[in-house]
Amino acid sequence: MKTAVVTGGAGFIGSHLCEVLIEKGNRVICVDNLVTGSKLNISHLLKRKSFRFVKHDITKPLKVKGQVDRIFNLASPASPKDFSRIPVEIMMTNSLGTKNMLDLAVEKKAMFLETSTSEVYGQPLEHPQKETYLGNVNTIGERSCYDESKRFAEALVYSYARKTGIETRTARIFNTYGPRMGLDDGRVTPNFIMQALEGKLLTIYGNGKQTRSFCFVTDMVAGLIALMESDYSKPVNLGNPHEMTVKEFAEAVLKISKSKSSLSFTKLPEDDPARRKPDISLAKKKLGWAPKVGLEEGLAKTIEWFKQQNS
Numbered sequence: 123m124k125t126a127v128v129t130g131g132a133g134f135i136g137s138h139l140c141e142v143l144i145e146k147g148n149r150v151i152c153v154d155n156l157v158t159g160s161k162l163n164i165s166h167l168l169k170r171k172s173f174r175f176v177k178h179d180i181t182k183p184l185k186v187k188g189q190v191d192r193i194f195n196l197a198s199p200a201s202p203k204d205f206s207r208i209p210v211e212i213m214m215t216n217s218l219g220t221k222n223m224l225d226l227a228v229e230k231k232a233m234f235l236e237t238s239t240s241e242v243y244g245q246p247l248e249h250p251q252k253e254t255y256l257g258n259v260n261t262i263g264e265r266s267c268y269d270e271s272k273r274f275a276e277a278l279v280y281s282y283a284r285k286t287g288i289e290t291r292t293a294r295i296f297n298t299y300g301p302r303m304g305l306d307d308g309r310v311t312p313n314f315i316m317q318a319l320e321g322k323l324l325t326i327y328g329n330g331k332q333t334r335s336f337c338f339v340t341d342m343v344a345g346l347i348a349l350m351e352s353d354y355s356k357p358v359n360l361g362n363p364h365e366m367t368v369k370e371f372a373e374a375v376l377k378i379s380k381s382k383s384s385l386s387f388t389k390l391p392e393d394d395p396a397r398r399k400p401d402i403s404l405a406k407k408k409l410g411w412a413p414k415v416g417l418e419e420g421l422a423k424t425i426e427w428f429k430q431q432n433s
């Protein structure tokens with residue numbers, strides 16, 4: 123039985139990861155300060171003997187008794203809505219917080235996985251994005267608190283690996299969606315689904331021609347575990363390469379939810395990436411991983427979950 127620390131474990135992706143790690147027979151210590159996560163996401167796990175929740179802010183050092191074998195570092199707000207609400211907290215979490223978790227990895231001789239992001243590519247000038255692309259990030263824009271602190275986190279991870287010899291993994295996660303995204307999270311999936319279910323206008327930012335590639339959360343969790351257990355230590359893109367415009371995504375939400383809502387168009391936020399699609403050849407080659415859940419199936423499951431929360 124291995125012990126895994128999952129920071130951000132009460133969040134959207136983190137709670138699904140905790141669940142699968144427990145199903146696979148691991149002990150899980152979920153560490154979260156609940157800034158964007160919720161105990162409701164892990165309420166079904168709290169009674170399991172192999173699961174422990176620790177309310178803790180990772181910008182403070184963490185003491186853990188006993189052996190730790192794996193650290194999955196997912197703590198960080200990830201919605202653009204939070205970039206203007208709590209920018210300094212985001213920067214401290216991804217810098218000092220990541221350092222504290224790397225120190226724990228050194229102390230425990232644990233393997234460490236950082237959840238980086240497609241945002242390290244910024245407004246990408248290469249399409250689709252490969253791991254070798256160095257990015258095009260505005261260092262002073264509204265998204266910079268997130269983009270630059272995730273870039274710093276990557277640099278920190280590789281500095282620790284070189285200096286201390288710990289084993290590290292880096293996942294560059296692309297847009298992921300599914301049940302347990304906060305209803306008021308502000309990202310496109312919860313916004314469109316809630317608007318569709320409540321008969322409101324779906325708020326498209328800009329003309330809706332910008333693209334994203336949406337990955338269902340179970341595929342993402344499988345990718346994160348495969349990466350941790352692989353012997354590949356450089357950054358790996360994880361995401362679904364099925365690219366679509368935001369307008370097409372809104373239309374898919376309307377169709378699958380059978381909503382009679384319409385679309386509205388408002389201002390595009392600063393530095394909103396125009397195109398985003400992962401090149402996942404490396405993940406296929408090194409991890410034998412590719413997403414399995416198509417958009418219709420994933421959206422249907424997500425909409426069903428939002429309906430239950432909203433009833």
Ligand code: NAD
Pocket residue numbers: 129130131132133134135136153154155156157158159160178179180181195196197198199200201215219237238239240294295296297298299304
């Ligand atoms: P989320 O907001 O649902 O989860 C993040 C969790 O981290 C929350 O539970 C929050 O309370 C916790 N947290 C934040 N700051 C903390 C701190 N200082 N100490 C302890 N806990 C803290 O978001 P998510 O979508 O599940 O994202 C999880 C990770 O994946 C994040 O690191 C994010 O940057 C990364 N990521 C997500 C996506 C995506 O599309 N969902 C894309 C790229 C990268």
Ligand code: UDP
Pocket residue numbers: 201202297308309310311313314325326327328332334368390391394395
């Ligand atoms: N978006 C939108 N309406 C919304 C929320 C988001 O049109 O209500 C757009 C946003 O401008 C971006 C895309 O949807 O182009 C994805 O946004 P999200 O906030 O989910 O994440 P991002 O990929 O920008 O980090």
